[in-house]
Amino acid sequence: MSEDPKGARAAAHERRLTRALLAAWWSNLAIWAALLALLFTSLGLAYAPLGRWTLVVGLAIAAIKAALVAWFFMQINRATALIRLTALMAFVFVAALFTFTFTDIATRF
Amino acid sequence: MSDIAIGGVGRRNYLNDSHSIRSWLLTTDHKRIAILYAISITIFFLIGGAAISLVRLELLTPNGMFLSDDSYNKLFTIHGVIMVWFFLIPSIPNTLGNFLLPLMIGASDVAFPRLNLLSWYLNITGGLFTVAALVGGGVDAGWTFYTPFSTEFSHGAIALAAIGVFISGFSSIATGVNFIATIHMLRMPGVTWFRLPLFVWSLYATSMMFVLATPVLAVTLLLLVIERLFHLPLFDPDYGGDPLLFQHLFWFYSHPAVYIMVLPSMGVITEVITCFARRRVFGYAFMVYALVSIAGIGFFVWGHHMFVSGQSPLASLIFSFLSFVVAVPSAIKVFNWTATLYRGQISFEAPMIYALGFVGLFTVGGLTGLFLASIPVDIHVHDTYFVVAHFHYIMVGGAVSAFFAGLHFWWPKITGRLYSESWARFAAILMFFGFNFTFFPQFVMGYAGMPRRYHVYPPEFQVYHVMSTIGATVLAAAYLLPPVYLGWSLWRGRRAGDNPWGASGLEWQTNSPPPPKNFVRRPEAPDQPYDYHPAGQAPRADERSPRRAANAAADR
Amino acid sequence: MSDQTPALREPWDALAKQREAATFGIWVFLASELLFFGAIFLVYAYLRALHSTAFEQASSHTSVFYGTLNTAVLLTSSMTMVLAARAADIKVKAAVVVCLSLTAACGLIFLVVKGFEYKQDIDDGLLPGDHFALAAAAAKMFFSFYWGITVVHAVHLSIGIVAVLRLALDVYRDRLPLRSPQYEVTALYWHLVDIIWIILYPLLYLGGRSS
Numbered sequence: 001m002s003e004d005p006k007g008a009r010a011a012a013h014e015r016r017l018t019r020a021l022l023a024a025w026w027s028n029l030a031i032w033a034a035l036l037a038l039l040f041t042s043l044g045l046a047y048a049p050l051g052r053w054t055l056v057v058g059l060a061i062a063a064i065k066a067a068l069v070a071w072f073f074m075q076i077n078r079a080t081a082l083i084r085l086t087a088l089m090a091f092v093f094v095a096a097l098f099t100f101t102f103t104d105i106a107t108r109f
Numbered sequence: 110m111s112d113i114a115i116g117g118v119g120r121r122n123y124l125n126d127s128h129s130i131r132s133w134l135l136t137t138d139h140k141r142i143a144i145l146y147a148i149s150i151t152i153f154f155l156i157g158g159a160a161i162s163l164v165r166l167e168l169l170t171p172n173g174m175f176l177s178d179d180s181y182n183k184l185f186t187i188h189g190v191i192m193v194w195f196f197l198i199p200s201i202p203n204t205l206g207n208f209l210l211p212l213m214i215g216a217s218d219v220a221f222p223r224l225n226l227l228s229w230y231l232n233i234t235g236g237l238f239t240v241a242a243l244v245g246g247g248v249d250a251g252w253t254f255y256t257p258f259s260t261e262f263s264h265g266a267i268a269l270a271a272i273g274v275f276i277s278g279f280s281s282i283a284t285g286v287n288f289i290a291t292i293h294m295l296r297m298p299g300v301t302w303f304r305l306p307l308f309v310w311s312l313y314a315t316s317m318m319f320v321l322a323t324p325v326l327a328v329t330l331l332l333l334v335i336e337r338l339f340h341l342p343l344f345d346p347d348y349g350g351d352p353l354l355f356q357h358l359f360w361f362y363s364h365p366a367v368y369i370m371v372l373p374s375m376g377v378i379t380e381v382i383t384c385f386a387r388r389r390v391f392g393y394a395f396m397v398y399a400l401v402s403i404a405g406i407g408f409f410v411w412g413h414h415m416f417v418s419g420q421s422p423l424a425s426l427i428f429s430f431l432s433f434v435v436a437v438p439s440a441i442k443v444f445n446w447t448a449t450l451y452r453g454q455i456s457f458e459a460p461m462i463y464a465l466g467f468v469g470l471f472t473v474g475g476l477t478g479l480f481l482a483s484i485p486v487d488i489h490v491h492d493t494y495f496v497v498a499h500f501h502y503i504m505v506g507g508a509v510s511a512f513f514a515g516l517h518f519w520w521p522k523i524t525g526r527l528y529s530e531s532w533a534r535f536a537a538i539l540m541f542f543g544f545n546f547t548f549f550p551q552f553v554m555g556y557a558g559m560p561r562r563y564h565v566y567p568p569e570f571q572v573y574h575v576m577s578t579i580g581a582t583v584l585a586a587a588y589l590l591p592p593v594y595l596g597w598s599l600w601r602g603r604r605a606g607d608n609p610w611g612a613s614g615l616e617w618q619t620n621s622p623p624p625p626k627n628f629v630r631r632p633e634a635p636d637q638p639y640d641y642h643p644a645g646q647a648p649r650a651d652e653r654s655p656r657r658a659a660n661a662a663a664d665r
Numbered sequence: 666m667s668d669q670t671p672a673l674r675e676p677w678d679a680l681a682k683q684r685e686a687a688t689f690g691i692w693v694f695l696a697s698e699l700l701f702f703g704a705i706f707l708v709y710a711y712l713r714a715l716h717s718t719a720f721e722q723a724s725s726h727t728s729v730f731y732g733t734l735n736t737a738v739l740l741t742s743s744m745t746m747v748l749a750a751r752a753a754d755i756k757v758k759a760a761v762v763v764c765l766s767l768t769a770a771c772g773l774i775f776l777v778v779k780g781f782e783y784k785q786d787i788d789d790g791l792l793p794g795d796h797f798a799l800a801a802a803a804a805k806m807f808f809s810f811y812w813g814i815t816v817v818h819a820v821h822l823s824i825g826i827v828a829v830l831r832l833a834l835d836v837y838r839d840r841l842p843l844r845s846p847q848y849e850v851t852a853l854y855w856h857l858v859d860i861i862w863i864i865l866y867p868l869l870y871l872g873g874r875s876s
Contacts, residue, residue: 137675211676216676217675217676218675218676219676220676220686220690221686221690222674222675222676282694282697285693285697286690286693286694286697287690289693290686290689290690290693293686293689294682294685294686294689295676295686320693320694320696320697320700321696321697321700322700323697324697324698324700324701324704325700325701325703325704327701328701328704328705328708329704331813331817332708332813335809335813336809339812340793340794341793341805341808341809341812341813342793342805342806342809343708343712343806343809343810343813347802348802348803348805348806349712349715349716349719349802349803349806350712350806351711351712351715354708354711354712357707357711358704358707358708361704
């Protein structure tokens with residue numbers, strides 16, 4: 001008789017765990033579906049006559065996919081300010097690498 | 110048994126805690142890892158020094174004496190490669206930094222102690238590959254590995270050396286990650302950001318560069334190896350590639366690399382000057398901003414190595430302008446060190462001699478850097494000995510002096526022994542004169558047209574080369590003195606107290622040498638970083654110096 | 666089943682602080698990886714700026730089927746990796762082991778598919794060397810980049826697979842508590858490897874197809 005409350009607590013705990021797992025499963029599955037949709041969109045657009053814009057469109061979709069992974073999978077939105085600053089710093093210096101190098105090749109004659 | 114050699118009598122410290130080789134080679138104690146690094150950088154320093162000694166001997170006569178052109182090229186290359194990546198870059202951060210960082214913030218170790226040990230193994234593995242390249246054919250492309258010579262025409266063991274440096278890069282990145290996490294997360298309560306010693310700030314700025322610049326070097330070397338070993342063209346003009354792409358990638362890392370080498374030195378100098386002038390540092394906040402600015406802006410100036418390479422004039426102009434800008438925070442630091450001396454009670458112990466030498470020599474190096482940042486001047490002196498003299502004034506006159514300053518300053522803390530002050534002062538002064546005699550003639554002959562990396566030269570430059578070689582001999586003698594008297598101190602030196610210099614800083618609040626977990630009693634975090642008197646409160650001449658009092662106490 | 670003590674390491678005296686430090690530490694490392702791949706992308710951008718037509722035409726010769734398949738596989742692996750990390754947070758050991766194993770499996774599938782792709786590339790004469798199939802000189806550079814970057818990515822992925830498998834084994838044998846920072850750390854690294862491939866995909870596979 002005295003085991004019943006314990007059993008009931010254990011069962012409630014199990015149900016909570018299952019609910020939490022399922023919630024995680026569904027939300028992440030939704031993101032995965034979005035990522036695949038974007039993948040096939042970019043594949044399709046590659047065959048469209050976009051001329052010089054093919055690369056831009058392809059990279060733009062890739063950027064959106066990367067942002068989804070960073071936001072929902074890496075949870076950068078919930079990370080500390082310090083971590084977001086760290087990620088930002090990396091982008092700033094990659095941007096500097098690109099900017100200064102391209103200043104050179106764009107203005108050579 | 111162990112107390113005879115080192116350590117306080119009967120006290121358990123990090124040195125006598127256990128004696129097996131295993132306990133040293135598998136240690137996770139940051140202090141022991143610092144000692145491991147100290148041993149390996151000394152060996153690399155000797156190899157790099159031996160190489161350049163042969164070069165300086167060879168340069169006594171205009172037509173060479175005992176080296177072939179190939180051997181000559183291999184010797185100056187290996188000197189550069191070893192000194193940059195296996196001596197200068199790890200010297201202060203991985204020896205003094207590893208030892209002192211946790212102590213200075215009141216922590217018991219770094220954030221990731223096992224990663225710290227891995228750093229050392231990566232460093233020496235990279236070093237072994239590089240030495241293997243030295244033995245297995247030599248490297249003759251210069252430490253800069255420019256294409257297409259390095260990818261197509263050189264017959265040396267380029268790939269092996271590049272792989273060695275590539276591996277050592279991961280050592281740097283691991284150290285950077287470790288130090289950044291340590292400083293953010295392990296400061297004891299009371300040690301706020303603007304109470305940190307400037308040495309800690311300098312390690313922080315250096316670590317940012319480790320993390321952000323070194324990966325680009327890794328890519329550069331990887332692509333070099335891919336092109337050379339697998340003949341996959343990327344820089345080859347025959348397929349539309351561009352050697353300047355290599356140079357952009359190489360210098361994106363290698364310019365911050367020189368700040369990696371000099372910023373920790375600046376941190377050491379601030380610690381030493383404040384202690385031996387008994388003064389708080391002048392303008393602490395600006396010293397911090399200067400360190401961080403140098404680290405940041407230093408990423409945007411790399412094209413000043415490429416003014417004559419074919420880089421566009423507009424890009425060259427932008428890089429030139431930014432190179433002038435980056436000199437400003439360095440100048441601020443020099444002014445602030447000088448101002449720190451004002452109304453101080455200055456004494457000339459060996460660390461202070463090295464530190465004052467640093468300030469002068471770094472200033473000369475920095476000023477000549479401005480000459481080089483000016484495009485018209487650079488066109489004249491690019492690839493001459495002027496450039497060689499410039500960077501040796503910073504790297505040797507600056508960084509190596511600072512390393513010795515720090516080594517002597519913290520020697521009592523690290524080993525628990527006091528070294529012979531007279532021998533140390535003599536070595537420091539000898540080094541200063543030897544250094545200037547070696548490198549000042551190089552400014553003159555560089556400006557007069559003597560190219561760098563030349564085995565054979567016109568006879569009108571011989572007098573400068575002879576002066577330089579004589580200076581180098583004196584310098585070498587000055588470098589060989591510290592191992593002797595420092596080694597002697599380990600055996601017969603007087604035992605040091607906790608704080609023989611009367612210095613401020615948490616590391617001086619523990620035993621010399623420190624116990625394995627750094628602090629026996631929790632240290633007291635001061636409410637300001639340099640606990641010496643400000644200018645308005647300088648003691649009168651007849652008042653006793655607190656440091657002399659502390660020394661007297663240690664003697665008892 | 667999960668005790669606090671084995672997860673806690675020197676010099677930390679609280680697991681929460683250690684986890685925070687581990688997460689921060691891996692992000693700092695990821696910043697360095699962003700610079701690493703950023704430099705590689707610069708090489709692509711630079712060479713493409715110099716030879717845009719040749720690069721576009723060369724990239725139409727890669728196998729868009731294998732490339733797209735592999736991208737889908739990696740995206741799936743990222744999802745299973747997230748689930749593993751969440752399951753560790755929720756403390757459901759079985760789910761952790763299953764999801765980690767699925768993640769590693771996806772990684773292995775990627776490598777196998779890549780192997781088939783490499784074989785096809787070699788058969789098509791796309792390995793720069795004496796028998797290179799394409800005439801344009803710059804096409805050889807595109808494929809130098811292709812082989813270089815895909816091998817580098819595969820190396821990173823292999824390290825990730827080993828890390829994930831080791832983690833799965835440790836959890837299965839109860840040698841690693843579910844509170845350990847290692848799940849988060851491994852997951853973040855895995856997602857970065859995925860993001861790199863996401864950006865590579867249009868650069869390598871989607872050029873020159875619209876004619």
